[in-house]
Amino acid sequence: MEEYIENIVDTADKNNLIDEMMRSFGEEILYLMYSYVKDKSIAEDLTQEVFVKCYQKLHTYKQHSKMKTWVWRIAINHCKDYLKSWYKRKVIPSEVEVALTPARESGVEDSVVRQEEDEELVIAVMDLPIHYREVIYLFYFEEMSIKEISSVIDQNINTVKTRLKRAKQLLKEQLGGMI
Amino acid sequence: MEERLKNLKKSMKKTCFSQLEFTEANRNQIHKKIEKEVEDDEMILLAVLQLLLEEKTGHDVAKQLRSRGILKFEDEEGLLYTVLHALEQKSYLIVRWHSDYSKMYKLTSKGRKVLKKMETKRVRGVLKLSNLTGMYES
Incomplete structure (x- = not known):
């Protein structure tokens, strides 16, 4: 019976914890998933699965590690498993959908140019091979430190640094004179 | 390059992420999915315990679970052995060569008691599959 009561408390706590996690990280995880799969509905499905997985793995969470790092590791691993899975191989890879926000006031040329530059950069980043794209994303979008990145993608620090450097070279080549 | 990349966050939010949102509806959907997962797992565990009222090999358990329509261990038979091992550690099962x-x-008598509790009282959370399978993860 003790075990039973313990588990009831446990379940309520776990639900609260997951709810909190979703409130703090839900959107960011959705973005993160999209940055890997480039598809809205797949990213949404993966986001769901990531939080279900977090729930199942909650007992493996160690207090001393940062919650965010723990969630990101689960999310990234889950996403990569998905990309490796047979299912993915059967589905035709999708093009990057860059939602073009309509230029609000035509005539404000400056903002139009800026917008084009934004889009160009995003397309170039999204076109990078995954292991370059992820370091760029984690470093510049998520503003993670090299050390954090190394921990969430499970690679050593020097590998992260090398990839970051190489990724920037690739972007430079891609974007040509625009730098 | 560095300068432009510093704007990546803003640029992505304005473009490819502008269509993405994570709302209360998404949260509720996930809560429901978790609840269902927990229920399914309980059902599976119940089936494992019921099958082991009679002595069986792990292979037999896997086969009979499959015929009951439980596909959880289909591609991961190792997971079933993890569960069996965890149940043994809790002295719910006795193992014989x-x-x-x-x-x-x-099933031991302790195991039969747990099974009875799960069956008759419909007590939730007596024993959880996720706790068993997670026992050996780091």
Whole structure:
């Protein structure tokens, strides 16, 4: 019976914890998933699965590690498993959908140019091979430190640094004179 | 390059992420999915315990779960052995080596009590699959 009561408390706590996690990280995880799969509905499905997985793995969470790092590791691993899975191989890879926000006031040329530059950069980043794209994303979008990145993608620090450097070279080549 | 990349966050939010949102509806959907997962797992565990009222090999358990329509262990038979091992650790199962070198599992009296509790009282959370399978993860 003790075990039973313990588990009831446990379940309520776990639900609260997951709810909190979703409130703090839900959107960011959705973005993160999209940055890997480039598809809205797949990213949404993966986001769901990531939080279900977090729930199942909650007992493996160690207090001393940062919650965010723990969630990101689960999310990234889950996403990569998905990309490796047979299912993915059967589905035709999708093009990057860059939602073009309509230029609000035509005539404000400056903002139009800026917008084009934004889009160009995003397309170039999204076109990078995954292991370059992820370091760029984690470093510049998520503003993670090299050390954090190394921990969430499970690679050593020097590998992260090398990839970051190489990724920037690739972007430079891609974007040509625009730098 | 560095300068432009510093704007990546803003640029992505304005473009490819502008269509993405994570709302209360998404949260509720996930809560429901978790609840269902927990229920399914309980059902599976119940089936494992019921099957082991009689002594069986792990292979037999897997086969009979499959015929009950439980596909959880289909591609991961290792997971079933993790569960069996965890149940043994909790002294819910007794393990015996059969003469042909196969391992036989059977419910102990402690295991039968847990099974009864799960069956009759419909008590939730008596024993959870996720706790068992997670026991050996780091």
